[in-house]
Amino acid sequence: MPARLGLLLVSLALAAAPGAAQAPGSGAIPGTDGAPLPDGVEHAPLEATLQVVASGFRIPWAVEVLGEDELLVSERFGQLVHVRDGEVRTLEGLPTGQILPVPPLYIGGYNDVSLHPQFETNGLVYLAYVGSDYRMAVGRFDFSDRTVRDFEVVFHSNAFSIGSRIAWLDDGHFLVTQGMAGYPLPDPGAQVLANHSGKIHRLRADGSVPPDNPVFDGATEPTSVWSYGHRDTQGLLVEGGVVYSNEHGPLGGDELNVIERGGNYGWPLFSYGLNYDGTPVGEMTEAEAAEATVLPVKAWGSEFNMAPSGLVRLAGSAFPAWDGAFAWGALAQRRLVAYDPATDRTAILLEAAGRIRDVAQLPSGALLVLRDATDLEARDGEVVRVTAR
Ligand SMILES: [Ca+2]
Numbered sequence: 499m500p501a502r503l504g505l506l507l508v509s510l511a512l513a514a515a516p517g518a519a520q521a522p523g524s525g526a527i528p529g530t531d532g533a534p535l536p537d538g539v540e541h542a543p544l545e546a547t548l549q550v551v552a553s554g555f556r557i558p559w560a561v562e563v564l565g566e567d568e569l570l571v572s573e574r575f576g577q578l579v580h581v582r583d584g585e586v587r588t589l590e591g592l593p594t595g596q597i598l599p600v601p602p603l604y605i606g607g608y609n610d611v612s613l614h615p616q617f618e619t620n621g622l623v624y625l626a627y628v629g630s631d632y633r634m635a636v637g638r639f640d641f642s643d644r645t646v647r648d649f650e651v652v653f654h655s656n657a658f659s660i661g662s663r664i665a666w667l668d669d670g671h672f673l674v675t676q677g678m679a680g681y682p683l684p685d686p687g688a689q690v691l692a693n694h695s696g697k698i699h700r701l702r703a704d705g706s707v708p709p710d711n712p713v714f715d716g717a718t719e720p721t722s723v724w725s726y727g728h729r730d731t732q733g734l735l736v737e738g739g740v741v742y743s744n745e746h747g748p749l750g751g752d753e754l755n756v757i758e759r760g761g762n763y764g765w766p767l768f769s770y771g772l773n774y775d776g777t778p779v780g781e782m783t784e785a786e787a788a789e790a791t792v793l794p795v796k797a798w799g800s801e802f803n804m805a806p807s808g809l810v811r812l813a814g815s816a817f818p819a820w821d822g823a824f825a826w827g828a829l830a831q832r833r834l835v836a837y838d839p840a841t842d843r844t845a846i847l848l849e850a851a852g853r854i855r856d857v858a859q860l861p862s863g864a865l866l867v868l869r870d871a872t873d874l875e876a877r878d879g880e881v882v883r884v885t886a887r
Contacts, residue, residue: 527830527831527832528801528802528831529541529846535802536798536799536801536802538842538843538844539802539843539844539845539846540843540844540845540846541845541846541849542836542845542846542847543846543847543848543849544817544834544847544848544884544886545886545887546817546848546884546885546886546887547884547885547886547887548882548883548884549882549883549885550880550881550882550883551569551581551584551866551880551881551882551883552569552571552579552581552584552586552880552881553877553878553879553880553881554586554877554878554879555571555573555579555868555870555871555877555879555880555881556573556574556575556604556870556871556874556877556879557573557574557575557604557607557855557870557871557874557879558571558572558573558574558579558855558856558868558869558870558879558880558881559572559573559574559607559608559609559610559661559855559856559868560572560608560609560610560611560663560808560855560856560868561611561856561858561866561868561881562611562612562613562623562858563858563859563860563861563866564613564617565861566860566861566862567582567583567584568580568581568582568583569581569582569866569881570611570613570623570641571611571868571881572608572609572610572611572625572627573607573608573879574595574597574604574605574606574607574608574609575595575597575604575607575608576594576595576597576607576608576627577589577608578592578608578611578625578646580644581881582644589645589646590645590646591639591645591646591647591649592625592637592639592646592649593627593629593630593635593637593649593651594629594630595607595608595627595628595629596628596629596630596631596632597628598658604874605660605661606628606632606658606659606660607627607628608625608626608627609625609626609627609628609634609659609661609662609663610624610625610626610662610663610664610674611623611624611625611626611664612624612625612626612664612665612666612672614638614666614703615666615670617641620640620642621640621641621642621643622638622639622640622641622703623638623639623640623641624636624637624638624652624664624672625637625638625639626659626662626663626664626674627662628658628659629654632658632683633654633655633656633657633658633683634655634657634658634659634662634674634676634694635651635653635654635655636651636652636653636662636664636672636674636701636705637649637650637651637652638650638652651705652701652703652704652705653674653699653701653705653722655676655694655695655699655722656692656693656694657676657683657685657693657694657695658683658685658695659675659676659677659695660677660678660730661675661677661730661731661732661807662674662675662676662677663675663731663732663733663734663743663809664734665734665735665736665741666736667700667736667741668736668739670702670703671700671701671702671703671708672700672701672703673698673699673700673701673724673734673736673741673757674698674699674701675697675698675699675728675731675732675734675743676694676695676696676697676698676699676728676731677695677696677728677729677730677731677732677745677746678695678696678729678730687766688726688727688728688729688763688765688766689726689727689762689765689766689767691714691717691721691723691726694722694723696726696727696728696729696765697722697723697724697725697726697728698723698724698725698726698728698731698734698743698757699722699723699724700722700724701722707720707721707722708720711723711724712724712759712760714760724757724759724760725757725758725759725760725761725762725763725792726761726762726763727761727762727763727764727765727767727791728743728745728763728765729745729746729747729748729765729766729769730745730746731743731744731745732744732745732746732806732807732808733745733806733807733808733809733826734809735809735810735811737811740756741756741757742754742755742756742757742809742811742824743755743757743809744806744809744824744826745763745806746805746806747769747770747771747779747797747798747803748769748771748772748773748774748779749771749772749773749774749776749800749803750770750771750772750798750799750800750801750802750803751769751770751771751772751779751797751798751799751800752771752797752798752802752803752804752805752806753770753794753796753797753798754794754795754796754797754824754837755792755794755795756792756795758792761791761792762790762791762792763791763792763794764780764782764787764790764791764792764793765779766779766780767780767781767782767787767790767791768780768782768783768784768786768787768791770794770797770798770799771799771800771803772800795839796837796839796842798844802844803830803831804826804828804829804830804831804833804835805828805829805830806826806827806828806829806835807826807827807829807853807854807855807856808825808826808827808854808855808856808857808858808868809824809825809826809857810824810825810826810857810858810859810865811823811824811825812824812825812836812859812865813859814863815859815863815864815865816862816863816864816865816884816885816886817847817865817886820836820838820845820847822838822839822840823836823837823838823839823845824836824837824838824839825837825847825857825865826854826857827851827853827854827855827856827857827867827868827869828854829853829854829855831846832850832851832852832853832854833846833847833848833849833850833851833854834846834847834848834851834854834857834867835847848867848884851867851869852869852870852872852880853869853870854867854868854869855868855869855870856868860883862885864883864884864885865883865884865885866881866882866883866884867881867882867884868880868881868882869882
């Protein structure tokens, strides 16, 4: 394996196992173990009851809500699970998901599952996954009778993805994120437009490239690329025509972004985080990055390294004090975290909650969180319903 790819694996290993390396700021979880919480971050534990809806997972990665008691849950190790009225059923007829087979890096595999906006009438479900060729793909199938029919790949990228989320735009097209690539395919990086990693793609529902996608410098035609310079975007949502995403920095530098057409989001030219050896990322100053790239609407530094996964904006939730806030899992801290843009407050809503991969709101206002198994062999990963106490 080329040395550069080996280095990427090492850096991913540090991201996957915080505390395993004594890089600056990574030793303790902020707010515990004597490490202080940074300014602007507070403990605000939910008055909540947690109830297990489904269990038996290793890494449940994404949840899609079909109804109060009906869910689709993707499991990173290549399963899509239908949960209805407490019954848990693994769906058949779907492709193999390829996991990066280097413990503890269980990345790739199945990523996001997403209902087409007209699911009620067309029954279409979309799945982002890394296939046996190590490339990220988006497939769709007809799920109208609750079995998998007519699975077809609609987008086949040219690179691996550490994690991919799907969200639907008001124009009927969808966005799909594609995080850092690397092993075993070459990774030219997020600034190289011909490479699909480190990008957000915009596609028609049939996977074709919309003619009004950006035409970047040096190109003559639009491609799937809608925005670039992303490191690892594992949260994505569209609300009121605005696209929000969160993304992992390296050691800190986690970001909340508003995604603009054709935007360069800066990785690896500039970051508010640090490299794993504690050195700055890139040569750009913040002022230069503000000129040349799109800066995040909110960023957290190396003193609050989260590794955000999933993204929801609470509205009419069981926790009205947090309506209007964004919420996600902080993998590196094993917490549910919220950020309220109205007050610029970051809050820890659930402590010692496990590695939360995704968050959703049910029609009743209750929240759902997915959390990794504490032991992959034991398969004790769960879907948990969070209601007000
Ligand atoms: Ca950025």
